[in-house]
Amino acid sequence: MSSNGPSLDHAAPLDPMMEVHWRDWLAWAEENGFVPPEDAEFARIRERVWEASEYVAVSVLRHPEAFAELVASGDLVSAYGAGDLDARLTAALAEVGDEPALHQALRLFRRREMIRIIWRDIGRLAPLSETLEDLSELADVCIRRPLDLLYDWTRAEIGTPRDPDGRALRMLVLGMGKLGARELNLSSDIDLIFAFAHTGEVEGGPRALSNEQFFVRLGQRLVQALSLKTVDGFVFRVDTRLRPFGEVGPLAMSFQAMEDYYQSQAREWERYAMIKARPVAGDPDDVASLMDMLRPFVYRRYLDFGAFESLRDLKQMIVKELHKRGMDANIKLGLGGIREIEFIGQAFQLVRGGRDPDLQVRPILQVLALLAERELMPAEAVAELDAAYRFLRLVENRLQAHRDKQTHQLPDEDLGRARLARSMGFDDWPSFADVLQDHRDRVQGHFDHVFAAPVPEPERQGSAWTALWLGGQEASQALRILDEAGFEDPETARTRIEQFRDATDRKGLSRRGHERLAQLMPQVLRVVAGCDQPDAALGRVLQVLEAVARRTAYLAMMVEHPGILSQLAHLASLSPWFTDQIRHHPLLLDELIDPRRLFAPLRREDLESELDALLAHVDAEDLEQQMERLHQFAQGNMLRVAAADLTEVIPLMVVSDYLSEIAEVAVGRVLDLAYVHFVERHGRPTEILGESTGFLVLGYGKLGGIELGYGSDLDLVFLHGTQSVTAMTDGAKEISNEQFYARLGQRIIHMMTTQTASGTLYEVDMRLRPDGAKGMLVRSIGSFAAYQESEAWTWEHQALVRARPVAGDPALATRFAEVRRAILCRERDPERLRTEVREMRAKMRANLDKTRDGRFDLKQGAGGIADIEFMVQYSVLRWAAAYPALADWTDNIRLLESLARLDLLPGQAAEDLADAYKALRAAYHRSALQEQPKTIPVDRLQAERERVRALWRDLMDGGSEQDA
Structure with a gap:
């Protein structure tokens, strides 16, 4: 990167005093017999660092031996491995016996590592990712290791906090913001929240104290250890204001108190903050408990499009405040700055993170990559945001490296501008400023696109529908509007609108809910009026809206994505089945967002991949969540098939192919999950015919005939491959194969048919099994073959014509095919x-x-x-x-x-x-x-x-x- 100015490596020093500092260090080195490196690369990097960072130049002058040790150790030119910083600090604190000694050791350690990190950053020996990781790891170890010492000292002084079972409690530290995401910058505050698992009393101390008093005291000592400014400087500035109730809240809170707060009193911005919350210290079991508690607060089960509106409002407040303070040049909070990139990622995380756990990650670059992968943003836009973020974070680090000062403000004097430009690899300010502005313009453009407020209807078109919704017209005028819009029965349409308005008034919507409904309903009426069958569409769409009216996130979704309304109204006019599905399962509204997905049903391989993604983060023992995700999978994919079917995107004769494949994938996955559950408890069945599970699911009737329809039951028969009636499983808690497979069949039926919040997966009919409803739930393949050979009625052989394996063991499927063919081909x-x-x-x-x-x-x-x-x-x-x-x-x-x-x-x-x-x-x-x-x-x-x-x-x- 160059301009008309002199090349960087041969430019005159911007601040001669920094070179004086260097010569003073060289004099010290000579006096102490230390020979610095004489290679050209060291000299070039040294010049860049001394020019860009007064902090390093002055620190080296005041503590010459620290820099000499860094040079001699080779650490300046080497990347650290995992655990290196932790091991170094542990060694540095080995002889520490009190708080003054702890404070000094921490500050000396921090200074050494900061010099090294800045050297590698400005010298371009480390990529941005290494710099951010090293800074974050430095903060982590400077929290964890002192906390261990302070915990022991505090216990020795005032006793031990315990839970109701007598377990000694540890303090849990949440790192927030950039620390939480492991994206810490060179002179950042660290935002911390302190928590502990249980209320109770401290034991073994000189006086009675509560657990809260213990952990507040411990938190105060940790904050002092990090942020107190001494003759050796400080370690990290600590901000604890993100805790519940902010500055007026207790410094440390119990998990129960935190849960009460986040469920009832937390503000919307605290959800955004919690996206990046990361446990830095604490007992692993307590960590898991707290994060499980916080997750539903941050990530909603439904698609929370209200996040766009809230983040839009928050951003506008920040922009107004910046203008007031004359901080338009702020690269973090200003237009096109770092915060806008973070807001883009956070918006998608808050909207979709509850449904897509992969999005529950903290680093923003990982989030952006997922947005491209999920096609939630164009790949080109994500690439531009990625490049801008990396550039802006480098600028941020170079600004802060100058004096170890937390600043995001671009300099307005010539020397500062020249210093920043040259530290970024540019010859002069104009060439740097052009590239910076280009990145910021792109960020702002993408931000404005993502957070663009929904465009209201033009007054000429929208005012009539607005008045109709608000009920501010004479009945005759309302009827005329509806008649001219194409409604065959204007009176019924007007009545439906009035009844819906009355119903939503009775539901006690929040202020935000009424605002969103007021935004939405004129759009609804306009879109419905444009349908081929507006009368049918109106009644069905209003049923959907009445079902979701109190869950204002769904109203926000339709406000933010008007295309959802168009698809909903169009498909509602074609089929009540479609809107009934959405009315009972509002999560399906998500399927209407992207027409590319809505009208493109998936085939088997893609169905398997989608189900993999849905179940990837569900705990193996969380049966309820497994069933919820399976229901979500089946309902969403059936809805896509119906949309493509109704609009004749796919021919009728392949509709059943799609529906049958959805059912087969769902049944196969239920079998897999249930089988793993029992194998973990009882081991695998032995002495079986089979390559894998020794279990086979047969589809009869419409499923077997690949003729499944919407809402069809599944006619199923279960077989197993046990070869010996005395065979047992091979686990520690062994049971007979017969018991294993009987329980497996029962669990499969339970997972398929149990009613949950999102309905049932499928209704299952098992009456076509041998001996019908009174027969065994699961038969061995040998028993099945014998029954078909000698006991089955003719109608059972008729049913066998339409029987085929839909899930299970390949070897057993082959054996079934032989049995079926033998029976069907009998004389x-x-x-x-x-x-x-x-x-x-x-x-x-x-x-x-x-x-x-x-x-x-x-x-x-x-x-x-x-x-x-x-x-x-x-x-x-x-x-x-x-x-x-x-x-x-x-x-x-x-x-x-x-x-x-x-x-x-x-x-x-x-x-x-x-x-x-x-x-x-x-x-x-x-x-x-x-x-x-x-x-x-x-x-x-x-x-x-x-x-x-x-x-x-x-x-x-x-x-x-x-x-x-």
């Missing part, structure tokens, strides 16, 4: 088979057919879906012995294609059945999305139904049949 008496299939169908129709009152039952009516399924199943069982290819598939369409290819049905029968099946399923499917009974008017699909009835008569009622 059967055609007439007996036809009679039994026909009789079963007649019983089913008599019990289940809802054809009446001018409406036809799509599934059970004569000529409906079930008739086609029974004909396909009959055909497979009738001819598979001669044509084993009929046992290859489980879905009706491919089975009909096979029957057609083999010319086993007369004429175009197979093709006609396939066409009728598709038409009937499409109508069935649409009824599900419209939440209508699965019936149609009797005059619909008449040709298809009549063709099915005719083929039934030909094939099943004794008509002509083509022999094999």
